[in-house]
Amino acid sequence: MNSVYLNGKTLPIEEACVSVLDRGFLLGDGVYEVIPAYAGKLFRLDQHLERLNNSLGAIGIINPHTHGEWKTILQKLVTEHGTDDYSVYLQVTRGVAAKRDHVFPEEVIPTVFVMCNPIPPVDDTILQYGVTAITLDDIRWKRCDIKAITLLANVILKQEAHDADAAEAILIKDGMALEGAASNLFIVMKGKIITPPKSNQLLPGVTRDLVLELAEVNGIPFKERPVMKQELLNAQEIWLTSSTREILPVTKLDNERVNDGKPGAFWINMIDLYRQYKQQLKEMA
Numbered sequence: 528m529n530s531v532y533l534n535g536k537t538l539p540i541e542e543a544c545v546s547v548l549d550r551g552f553l554l555g556d557g558v559y560e561v562i563p564a565y566a567g568k569l570f571r572l573d574q575h576l577e578r579l580n581n582s583l584g585a586i587g588i589i590n591p592h593t594h595g596e597w598k599t600i601l602q603k604l605v606t607e608h609g610t611d612d613y614s615v616y617l618q619v620t621r622g623v624a625a626k627r628d629h630v631f632p633e634e635v636i637p638t639v640f641v642m643c644n645p646i647p648p649v650d651d652t653i654l655q656y657g658v659t660a661i662t663l664d665d666i667r668w669k670r671c672d673i674k675a676i677t678l679l680a681n682v683i684l685k686q687e688a689h690d691a692d693a694a695e696a697i698l699i700k701d702g703m704a705l706e707g708a709a710s711n712l713f714i715v716m717k718g719k720i721i722t723p724p725k726s727n728q729l730l731p732g733v734t735r736d737l738v739l740e741l742a743e744v745n746g747i748p749f750k751e752r753p754v755m756k757q758e759l760l761n762a763q764e765i766w767l768t769s770s771t772r773e774i775l776p777v778t779k780l781d782n783e784r785v786n787d788g789k790p791g792a793f794w795i796n797m798i799d800l801y802r803q804y805k806q807q808l809k810e811m812a
């Protein structure tokens with residue numbers, strides 16, 4: 528049975544129903560998080576809950592739960608699912624209003640939904656050969672720092688990448704490469720890891736921050752600075768990071784090989800550090 532959490536209850540997914548007047552359904556008025564759980568343990572939970580709190584604050588929804596309450600809700604659902612690896616999807620919408628109206632309703636209770644989906648292991652061929660990406664114009668809005676459920680632009684961009692047999696679209700605005708449609712961007716240039724700085728043009732990725740933390744702790748040179756599209760084409764390495772896909776090496780971009788077309792030495796080192804970090808978490812009591 529695949530059970531989910533909806534507004535205080537745990538129930539089979541087939542029985543979980545939300546009103547058609549929910550503002551998430553009608554207006555995309557809500558935010559979400561995706562949190563990995565390895566061997567029953569939530570990964571970087573505090574960082575995800577902090578980002579959730581920021582997203583909620585940015586759209587004027589009072590966080591319906593304390594940090595401790597979230598922890599209990601999420602951990603309970605994960606524990607019920609067992610010790611395989613899961614991505615925990617949590618969504619908070621502004622709630623169900625009496626009628627469809629853009630203006631925030633006065634009294635409304637947020638809808639809280641959580642579900643677990645298995646994380647498929649990363650394909651060996653990806654680790655060996657890397658993935659393909661294409662560059663596309665960033666057609667999104669000006670608050671990409673909010674993890675909003677309103678994902679139409681991302682959906683279109685990701686589909687365009689899929690139709691081009693690419694794993695991801697790297698988004699370009701004013702000549703700058705910002706992030707992927709569902710991932711953050713890193714390049715390696717002259718022996719240094721570079722990622723665009725946080726701004727309202729990209730999501731402050733939890734995996735991004737962990738990669739920077741691992742670089743810092745392990746003495747790997749890094750810099751947060753804007754990345755020009757032209758630099759992508761000349762990069763030693765390109766990586767894409769996200770909670771469910773970890774760190775992917777991009778070995779082909781817009782039909783051209785990235786460097787020698789193989790996952791690079793910096794990536795091999797970083798993915799190893801990332802895996803070690805994950806392993807430590809799994810072994811923690």
Ligand SMILES: Cc1ncc(COP(=O)(O)O)c(C=O)c1O
Nearest residue numbers: 709710711730732733734769770
């Ligand atoms: C647009 C976008 N950027 C970056 C990320 C990576 O964020 P995280 O590492 O927190 O999963 C995601 C994740 O879904 C995303 O949708």
